[in-house]
Amino acid sequence: MEQWTDCAIILGARPHGENGAVVSVLGRDHGRYTGYVHGAHSSRMRGLLESGNRVHVSWRARVADQLGTFAIETDGAGAAPRILHDPQRLAAMLSACALCEAALPDREGHAGLFSGLEALLAHLSGEHWGAAYIFWEIAFLRELGFGLDLSRCALGGDPQTLEWVSPKSGRAVSREKGGPYADRLLPLPAFLKPGGGDDAPEEIIKGLDLTGRFLEIWAFAHHASGVPAPRQRFRAGFENGAIPAQNRDKPRNVTAV
């Protein structure tokens, strides 16, 4: 009999049969795992299987290759009740869960990413949740092996005046060196520049476009359905909800440098 117990975050659940569900979790030590949950529609389990909830899971199967079954117990209130009323924060949580569900390999430990997602879910009800989400996506890309280099200029310019990011290499470019190519570079959000800056909605949009670009060409380049729909809806919804229509920037052409 194969079995383990771990702390985990629920990524999603889909009904299976009349009473059960196939639940996907991100475990601290065991990574992304799926398992069958009996009685998933019971009054006790329904609230527990919501995306973003932190739970204790016990997985058990006869042999390791089987789907296996989860026994799930609560580990305190989840993130959802605190942000259910806020469309943008809820969309951010669903986006993070969908990215983990779609991009992480099955049954491979990502303790750092678990801690990052846990911290993000805790920050979603806080003030600077938008910047926290961008930082989490940058860490997510790094965990998948696609790190952005935002600490120095790719063309040898002044590292204190970083202004852009190459949409091809993911490396920062200084104001002076990137000036001639400005229309083809991605703007670096103020809060990611050396010395920091504010996280106004316009800056969050820049951050979402920045990480979204690399999710698309790196992490999800070979996925049949591309970047998960919740991530795309979050980007669109954030702009609609946070920025008045007359102040919105036109989409930038980010084909290549």
Add this chain to the structure above:
Amino acid sequence: MSDGPIDHLIRQLSALPGLGPRSARRAVLHLLSRRDSALEILVRSLEEVARTTHACPECGNLDTLSPCRLCRDTHRRPVICVVASVADLWAVERTKSYRGRYHVLGGVLSALGGTGPEDLKLEALVSRVRACAIEEVILALGATVEGQATAHYVADMLRETGVRISRLSHGVPVGGELDYLDDGTIALALTARTQAG
């Protein structure tokens, strides 16, 4: 037992919600032992429902009339209650406390289930709101992450129509004692608290 029509019927019944092979066998035996008073009537009812029931082209409700009785009722207020399924529509209608119209979306947005906006009847809802001088849209979707994400998406779509949008409140159910409620429900009830007195 041979693989004849009786076995076929048992298999068909056992695939229905709430029934397994054992209960399907009992149901079939019951029907066969009361051929005139139960079996024939059930057969006629099934045939009639299969022949006459359709989804309403306006709201998505199931009825023998098209448009359905609810849409034909001229005494109903110009308010649309948006629900995920026909079962939810029937649940709201059972309360007898709502006298408006309905719109069945046909599900909720679900990344894992592969349900996107194109799978829901969203454009039809926007068209109805524009065409029928609707005063208010009530989003009666589940208090789940997916249900509320769908509600926010629908509200966003409807914003440009200028219609008043409301949603069901969340919190302690009637007869619920705090000690027995789950943490999430209590947290949600605290967030959505209302002024007393």
